[in-house]
Amino acid sequence: MKFVLTCLMTLPMTAGLAHAAGDSEWQSLFDGKTLNGWRIANGAAKYEVIDGAIVGTTTAGSPNSFLATDRTFSDFVLEFEAKQTVGPTNSGVQFRSQSKPEIMQGRVHGPQMDLDPSERQWTGGLYDEAMSGWWYPGTLNPQPGLYKFNEWNQIRIEALGPSMRTWVNGQLSAYVLDATYTDGFIALQVHSIDQPDEAGRQIHWRNLRIREHPSASPGEATIFVRNTLPNDLSEVERKQGWQLLWDGTSTTGWRSAKGEPFPTHGWRIKDGELIITGGRGGDVVTEKTFGAFELQLDFKLTPGANSGIKYYVGDYGTGDALGLEYQLLDDERHPDAKQGTDGDRTLASLYDIQPRGRLMSNVGIAPKVGEWQHARIVAGADGTIEHWLNGVKVLAFKRGSEDFQRRVAASKFKDIANFGQLEQGRILLQDHGDEVRFRSIKIRAL
Incomplete structure (x- = not known):
């Protein structure tokens, strides 16, 4: 089954999210069949539903494209699977993000977890899209080979207060404390491309589920913590x-x-x-x-x-x-x-x-x-x-x-x-x- 959405189409707002079967704490962001509850925000890349996954395809001449949730979220844990095929291309998932006409004419901006199958392998890094740039590049916690191209990868994003953490295939990848963004939509990115022959590269997402206002996770980590809060010493930093x-x-x-x-x-x-x-x-x-x-x-x-x-x-x-x-x-x-x-x-x-x-x-x-x-x-x-x-x-x-x-x-x-x-x-x-x-x-x- 295939359902196609481009930037020229609009969908009605979908009220609420369906609860995932067997787990009342989690809510599904994607029904596996349609793009109900999602909308295009920027760009001209194509988004479609193929075999139970949302598939985004790179398009020549398009800026960064985003498929965004109709709803906004503040504190949550988000889990999904991601796979990139046809050719390696940068992608990412926005969260607590915004698109307002008075700010850069509606350009999507805010926190993004990077999906990066290139040689630098910065998947899991945290980036402030269209604003301040990298908070947590992959250099701070190198994980070569962890993210697999052309395979399904398990991804987890946690946003609780100023704390933002990411996991790739079960491994903690990035840890940032920043108070700039408190709520916003979630969006799936298809990155712009530099060369026409890079058109047609695909990013797949499936099993997207979210749990809002979860209990705080233990403030522990062995990886470097990037804390942008001025003169702040967090619990995890003290423990380190x-x-x-x-x-x-x-x-x-x-x-x-x-x-x-x-x-x-x-x-x-x-x-x-x-x-x-x-x-x-x-x-x-x-x-x-x-x-x-x-x-x-x-x-x-x-x-x-x-x-x-x-x-x-x-x-x-x-x-x-x-x-x-x-x-x-x-x-x-x-x-x-x-x-x-x-x-x-x-x-x-x-x-x-x-x-x-x-x-x-x-x-x-x-x-x-x-x-x-x-x-x-x-x-x-x-x-x-x-x-x-x-x-x-x-x-x-x-x-x-x-x-x-x-x-x-x-x-x-x-x-x-x-x-x-x-x-x-x-x-x-x-x-x-x-x-x-x-x-x-x-x-x-x-």
Whole structure:
């Protein structure tokens, strides 16, 4: 049996959802025969019912297409099966999403779980469609081979308050805390295509069911949790060992890098942000020292700004607070980006020692001055260090290795004995005379 729906057709609203047989808690979103209860929102891709599944087909010249539920949902668990055939093509499922004439002329926007059979394999990742971009790219929890092309895959999406989690074939794939969207429709995406020969690729969905207002799941996970709530420490993060390194309201735990109390000028705290004002108050450091650790924070650069996050900070006998530095820089406007060697003074590089790798251009991942970005430093007990920017690892090295020592010997730190090899050190935020904002500064011991 086949039932076809295109963007030129409209269907009457369907009141309510049928309860799934044998399970009164679950409701079916799809009767297996028709597209009753669904409507086209954007695009010209074809949606039809074939053999008990909703099938979407890529169409040349069409923007992203969406088949959306007539109803909206807030807190829920959604389960379904998905399969992609004919040729690999990106797809996804929207939830808590919107389409309003006054916003981008009705373009669908909001949270999306990615379905991605391409080489990067980001299925399960969470994306803010048409808005802020990637919250949780597949790089944060790689699961190669988990999602099977041309096979049915079990998918689960859970949205409870600000918590959004996804599962692919029984494996937890993404975990995001974000309060931007509280309710909206669910929609099946057929992605736009780049080449005419990509037309005709298909995405299949079946056994779509939803349970509204479920009991909260245990706040536990071993995977990285991306929490966009400012200065928030969730239950799951606490269980993972995370602590707020800055409380969001005071200078507790921080002091001047010169050994004095926190600077009385050049820094201010406002609306949950720790702000370098450009008044040259000097660097600040943590009162505590750290060995093996994982650090994350949000930062916002102003045009042309220069700053840095230093770690394993000590005086090294020079009287200065020196350490390894995760560079914070507006690469386009600040001249430091073109100095050093091979770009080793650019954003997220190990300052003057090792350049970061090539940055991705994805929305929400590519650096954008004037918007909040996410920095992460993982410093292992074995000396391995990773720099992450907006959910992607951009640099890795090992302290004390032959390569590290060679790079230090060619840097401005060449005359400092054992530079960067302290077992313990402080965390430092650098005041370079430019306005830079910080929030959600968190750390955990490894």
